[in-house]
Amino acid sequence: MKKQKATIHDIAEKLEITASTVSRALNNHPRISEATKKKVLKVAKQLNYQPNHIASALRSGKSRLIGVIVPTANRNFFSSVIRGIEEIANNLDYKIVISQSYDEFEKEAQTVETLLNARVDGVIASIGKTTENFEHFEKIIQKGIPLVLFDRVSNDLEVSQVVIDDFLGAYQTVEHLIKNGARRIVHFTSSQRINIYKERKRGYEEALKDHGIELDPDLIINSKMQLEDGRQMTEELLKNGVKFDAIFSSSDYSIMGAMQVLKEHGFKIPQDVKLAGFGNEPFTSFTEPAITTVDQKSIPMGKITAETFFELLNNDKPDPVAKRTILKPELIIRGSSS
Known part of the structure; x- marks a missing residue:
């Protein structure tokens, strides 16, 4: 028999x-004495009592739980954002429930349903790459539950957002490559439905335009932006004889893959090809040469996202105004580009 x-x-x-x-x-x-509290806690421990958060939430109307959805938690950027969110939440006696979508729409939609069933007080999320339908997020909004998006957001959802200026980060990076002599700059990007890739591509294009360099569509390549994608895209560029003297990637992972392949083919970095990524993942400072990248202010982003969430949670207005916070990125120049 299963133990009750x-x-x-x-x-x-x-x-x-x-x-x-x-x-x-x-x-x-x-109103309960300290002696009684101690006795209750002692017996609760002996019986291995586990509180029923859902029942408690139904009684009080508050679970003191926040659902946090990220594409993956093993990236430094997302883990640092989570840290920032948790610091603010814990100070206010709230706990976070972390779920990973793995950039899969179905997983993301199911996670939202699970969090709603768990009676979380709100949801903080970064949208997956394959998400095109936002009905699951609309469901959160319709229930009057606070929803805040960060980093990967959508303009189709009228909710508060916290992002960095991806356009500026990309523009500054490409301008830096141009000022260091690059003229044929490849751009690794991903789904243009995701705001971060759309804005980084726009920054790339605008920097070329402002410096009198004609845009070559053949130098813009789409992928999932993983390390293996960077390797594959670079191999194809070399195989097809495409002329380039720099690569700007919207991901540190794919620029790392590019670096590996270029070295394997005997290219010198930055003398033959200059490289720059985006994200400031820890490994970018340990490569030889270290990789130029853009810092996304991940911990401040997490803290501001949490603060925005609690503003909404404590707002008694029926239709609170969606707030968009844009953080300024920082270009970190290292040996791979100059």
């Missing part, structure tokens, strides 16, 4: 007190 979970009634029976007293003691109610 302990309840507050089990604790109450053992201590010969009421269930309501147990409940108040577990919630640190000021």
